[in-house]
Amino acid sequence: MDDINDKKSKKTMKKSKRRAIILSLLAFGGLSVGSFGFLPFLLKSWNTLQYNIVDFRHINQDNINYEIEFALSDLDSFKLNYQDLNVDLTKDKEGKEVVATYTAIYDEFSRYWRINSKYSNLSFGRRYYLKVYLDDKKQKRFSAKKVIGFGQNVTNFVDTPPAVSTINFEARTPSTASVSVKFADEAANLEGKKVALEYYYVLKNQADDLESQLENTKTAQEIHTSYVDAGIVKDGKVEFALNNLHPGLDYKISAIRYVDTNNRQEIPLSPMQKIALDPKIDFEKDSTKKRLFETKTAKFKLVTKSLIDQNLSFSQKRLNINFDSFESTQELQNKIIKMHYKDLKTSQTYVVSAIYSADLASFDLNNLDPGRTYQIESFELEGAQIEFGNTFIKNFYTPAAVIDSKIAIGATFANVDLTIASADNLEGAQALLYLDDSSIIPTSATFFQGQENGIYKISFKAKGLVNDTKYALDKLLLISKVPNSVFSLQKDGYDYKNILFLWNKNLEISSPKRNFITTISDLKTFIKLEPKILASKVEYTFGFLPESAYLNDKNLYLYYYKKDNPAKLYKSKVAKAEGSEIKFDLEDFEVSSVYKLAKIEIAEKPNLAVGIQFDLGKSSAQKLPYDEFFIKYRVSEIKFDQITETSAKVAVSLEGDFKNSVGKTGAKNEFSAKLVFGQPGFGNLSSTIKVDLAPTNQASGTPGPEKKEYILSDNKLILHFNLENLDPKTEYQVVDLEIPELAEFFSSSGILEQNAKFSTSYKKIKIFGSNFDNISETSAIATIYFDPTFNSYLNNYKFKVKFKDENNQIVSYPNQVGPNNTKAVTDKREKEEEKEDKKEKDSKTVQTQEKENKNPEYIQVVNNAIKVSLSNLNPGKKYEFAGLESAPGQDSGLTELNYEYLNNKLEEDSNKTQGEPLIFIQSHRFNQLKVNPNKIVQKL
Structure with a gap:
């Protein structure tokens, strides 16, 4: 660039020197003929006016558009009247091979002429020279020609951005790859410069059109991971070595960027700017070129070794798969592995995921159908190629289960039809059906083939059920051994020996298809005992079997009728059934009639029939059937x-x-x-x-x-x-x-x-005998004895003893006596006599009586005798027993007594109604007892 500017300066100086020499000769020599020889040259030199560009800029805009800016001095710009200038881009320095022509327009604000265009007509990585000039139409005819050149140290060319001309992306191993890139860069702008390779890998099932997704940064971060690797351009190319790649993944190059910070002004790239792609390899314009920017890393090889089958339920299973690897699989650890399997009955495929770790993957399978055969089709593990081992068993099976139930309900039975799905052949095998009531004996039945393969039927009849009772199908137990069971090859310990069938998820224990309530009918009772015929009621005892246990705790009535009048029904008292027994009390009937039982009625459900059964061959003690009875x-x-x-x-x-x-x-x-x-x-x-x-x-x-x-x-x-x-x-x-x-x-x-x-009455008193002791002129002690058998009831009653004197005057003793009467003398004498003659004392019983009756108003009969002291007697008088006077408050019958005196043989006098009364005579001077010759002598 400096050499070019030097040459321009020397050429301008030569022209100026010539012009000066010719003007000097004309001045000194005057106008002469010889001077005309210099005239053409002089006219030529004098007709050209030179304007120089003092500043020039080439601005690359995203490798698609570019901008050229150049400026002249303010004076030159003025002289040119700020008019539009023509600009040619040529391939050569002489400007002969024009590639493109543009019009530069003056911008008054920036005071630069500007050109905005695209690289579409230019080649990437080429140098193009600029030729700036005025349009010939704008040059004046006889004025000097205006020429625009480039000032010293001002660039007069444009370098188009370099581009990637060729690329070679190749995977070496499961974790390495190489990328070789050549550039279209004739100007060698990238030589020695640092460029970077930007690449990423795409996860499975992600969109391939990454460029469109890169518009959304968040989306891009979610679907890929980007990496950058840098290299130095040498001889127009750069080599990248990519390491630590993931095996078996699709890697794609997204960009090659200029990352050198030592950027010279003439290089039309800014740091981190993407280097353009040559149209021959631009995959954005030609999708077939994408493959140049993509490669797939190699995969690790794995071989399935064994399968361990673990049944979690009929619809859940865990498959533990062991793998064999032939190289280090560290990069595969803890990655997601997928298993594709198929239901061989429906051909429907499924996918389940697990974590691959230490050559093992445990897959949890859910929502499996019972009694099915499944087959593993393939495995999918990022970075690995998985093959089946020669001894690996692909098939696995779900346990048999009851998938449907139909129940026909009776009062004491239920017909149960079950449908079972099984991978094994159950035809001919036997099973037991258990209800949730342990008192019901399980019933057995035999499987038979259903209409579909793998479907089997079995029918049971549960007996001995109770009316109006809820039951549930509890379990189905296989009691036959299934030969050649498919589970014998599985390492899950599952077989059909005494196995309980599972129930499908729609047949949970609460499912209506597993629960039923028996109807109410076939209620039967039997006469348990012979009817018990009592005076005021008849007792009937009934029993019933467990099938009629519905009757327990129910209120019942027993209806019956008179055999010669069936139209009139009688009803028993209400009876409650307890412990499978009913006791009825029948109280409404007529004596000496035969009755027959009619029916038993449930109080809460009178229309429900209850049967009565009894042994027709038996008769009661009344010679009647048990359902008949005679009211005694x-x-x-x-x-x-x-x-x-x-x-x-x-x-x-x-x-x-x-x-x-x-x-x-x-x-x-x-x-x-x-x-x-x-x-x-x-x-x-x-x-x-x-x-x-x-x-x-x-x-x-x-x-x-x-x-x-x-x-x-x-x-x-x-x-x-x-x-x-x-x-x-x-x-x-x-x-x-x-x-x-x-x-x-x-x-x-x-x-x-x-x-x-x-x-019995008690008016007759039988006098058994008497004693009169201690007789004095005015007193005596009388003891009256009663028949101990006939009149024993007199004991403990109290009486006064009545005596009648010769004047028929009746006195009751004891009587009230005053202090001046003779009773004191008599009592004294009695005490002296008792001391003198102890041998003649009365019996111990009489002594007790005297002690108890000391000074009483009434004397108590003790031991069938009554003893009373007689006082105020008249000496020498006869006294006759006149009866007893009952104490107040005693039985009224004791006031009207009849007396009968026994003879000396202790017998009643058959010739006398009343016998001879007791008489004694009161002595005048000495104690003397005179008694009628027929007087009874007491015998102790």
């Missing part, structure tokens, strides 16, 4: 009559149609009736009569002489019993009536509830 004769009334101290008559009325029912029911016509009675709490006495109800004896309607003991009417039989040898003043109660011959047709239940009691 029963005691309806007990009356007492003619009650004395020792006897009573009892009339027992038996309710029932004895005339018509006896004989029809198998009851006997002749029987004995035993009335059991006794004092309350005891049943130690009885009275028995004979009854004959033969038709011949019933004809008269009233009892004959032989039938005084009973009376038969239409609706009752009255039995008359004579009770004898009773104790006076004693309460008796009827406790039972026994009729052995009619044990199944008569019931004495309820007699105690009638509280049939009576008490």
Whole structure:
């Protein structure tokens, strides 16, 4: 560039010197003929005016557009009148081979002439020379020609940007590659300069048109990773060695950039500017050229070694794949590996991912169909080529499972049809179906082939179910061994020996297809015990089997009817079924009638039928079927009559149609009736009569002489019993009536509830004997003894003893005495006599009586005797026993007593109604007891 400017300067100086010499000769020599010889030269030199460009700029704009700016001095610009200038770009310095012609326009603001154009007509990496001149039309005819040149140190050429002319991108190993780049750069602008290679790798399934994606920086960062490698241009080319590449990936060159910071002004590139591509290799304009900028690194070779199959469920599986590698696979570690597999039944393919680590990958497969065969088709691992080993098993299987269920429901059974998907052949194998109720025995069935391959059917009938009860299909257990099971080759430990079938995801335990509620029908009961016939009710006990356990805790009624009147139904009391048993109480019926059971009704569901079953071959003790019963004769009334101290008559009325029912029911016509009675709490006495109800004896309607003991009417039989040898003043109660011959047709239940009691009278007092002691002129001690058997009830009662004197004056003893009477003297004498003669004392019992009755108003009977002190007697008078006076507040019957005196044989005087009364005579001077010759002598 400097040499060119020097040459221009020398040439201009030569022209100036010539012009000066010629002017000098003309001046000194004058105008002469010889001077005309210099005239042409002078005219020529004088006609040319030189203008110089003092500044020149070439601005490269993105290797597509460029701009040229040049400036003249202000004076020259003025002289040129700022007019447009022509600019030629030529290949040679002489300007003969013009490539392009432009018009430079003056810019008043910058005071530069400017040209804006494109490189489209120029070649990259070439030098083009500039020729600036005025248009000939703008030159004046007789004026000097204006010539525009370049001043000293001003560039007069343009270098187009260098371009990549050829490129060779080649992968060497899975992790290295080389790139060789040649430039179109005749001007050698890049020689020795630093350029950089910018490249990236594209992930799988990413767009190849990276250039369009680079417009969005965020998107570009997401889809690729860029790298930069630098080199020095030498001899018009540069070599790049790329290391640490990822194997098996597509690498692409995105740009070659000028990165040298020591940029000279004449180089039309700025730092980090992309170097253009020669049109012959520009892939942006010709997509077929992309391959020049792409390469794929080699892949590592892996071989599948083994498969370990682990079933997580029928729809989930884990496949552990082991690989063999033949070189270091460090760069493959922790990368995502994909497995492509196919359902052989549907041919649908699936992809699952895992992490490759230490030559192992564990794939978790979900949403698998049960009972299917799957096949591994390929593996995909970035940077690796995976092949199947010779012994590698590609197929894997999912466990069999129940995929459908259909249930037909009954009251005590359910028909269950199951559909099973299985990779094994289950035809002919047996299985057990369990319900969620452990009390139900599992049922077995056999598999048979379905309409599709791999589909099998099995049908069960679950029995012994309970009405209106919820059940669930719990488990299906295979009890047969499946030969040649496909799972025998798998290393998962899964086989069909006692295996539980899984349920499909649409058949969870809560699924309607696994749950059902039995209907309500076929409810059956059976008469468990012979009916218990009581006086006031009939007890029926029913049972039922587990199939009818629905009845438990239900309120039930038992309906029945009179056999000769089926239209009228009777209903039992409500009964609650508990523990598979029902107890009914039947209380609404008529005596001596046959009834038959009609039905059992559930209170909450009266329209639901409940069957009644019983053994038809059995009969009850009443000679009737178990569903029939006869209401027994029963005691309806007990009356007492003619009650004395020792006897009573009892009339027992038996309710029932004895005339018509006896004989029809198998009851006997002749029987004995035993009335059991006794004092309350005891049943130690009885009275028995004979009854004959033969038709011949019933004809008269009233009892004959032989039938005084009973009376038969239409609706009752009255039995008359004579009770004898009773104790006076004693309460008796009827406790039972026994009729052995009619044990199944008569019931004495309820007699105690009638509280049939009576008490014998007690007006007769039998005097057993007496003692009169310590008799004085005015006093005596009297002891009266009563019959210990007949009058024992007098014990503990209190009385006064009444005596009658000769004037029929009655005095009751003890009586009230004053302090001046003779009782004190008498008492003193009595004490002296007691001291003198201890041998003649009364018994210990009498002594106790005296001690208890010391000065009482009434004397208590003790040990069947009463002892009383008589006072204020008249000497020498006769006194006769006149009876007993009952103390106030005691039984009213004790006020009207009759007395009877026993003879010396301790027997009643049959010739006297009342016997001889007790008499004693009060001595006047000495103690003397005068007694009637018939007086009873006491025996202890």
